[in-house]
Amino acid sequence: MTPVRTVVAFDAETGVISLVTRTLFVWRKRQHQRVDAVRAIDALNRDALTHDEVFVRFYADGGGLVVSEFDGGFHDLMVALTPLFPGIERWNDVTPAIPLTEAAQILWERSGGDEVRR
Numbered sequence: 001m002t003p004v005r006t007v008v009a010f011d012a013e014t015g016v017i018s019l020v021t022r023t024l025f026v027w028r029k030r031q032h033q034r035v036d037a038v039r040a041i042d043a044l045n046r047d048a049l050t051h052d053e054v055f056v057r058f059y060a061d062g063g064g065l066v067v068s069e070f071d072g073g074f075h076d077l078m079v080a081l082t083p084l085f086p087g088i089e090r091w092n093d094v095t096p097a098i099p100l101t102e103a104a105q106i107l108w109e110r111s112g113g114d115e116v117r118r
Helices: 074-081
Strands: 004-011 017-023 025-034 038-047 052-060 063-068 103-109
Touching: 004 074, 017 038, 025 052, 025 063, 063 074
Parallel strands: none
Antiparallel strands: 004 017, 017 025, 038 052, 038 103, 052 063
16 A cells, blocks of 8 residues: 555645645646635544544635645645734644544634734
């Protein structure tokens, strides 16, 4: 089986979050999301027998992006985005009430006149 690695990063100059998945030395999938297009962010915790996994989901017009806490660069991304999206630092607070289920929590939503400041 070929190892798969996913890496996420934020470029503050361009205001773009990038998620890149590669298999060995071949880049398989690239996804990008501009932070100024993000309308809402939530955290989803999937409780499983083997381990829990938290996903942070960025919702935007015409798309969005989902990153896992196990993606390379995830923790650096959360630190970098905290000033832009207050509340995103609570990504790990969501816990399912019932074992082996999912729970979601809104971390940030754009209100009428809010703009993301870079």
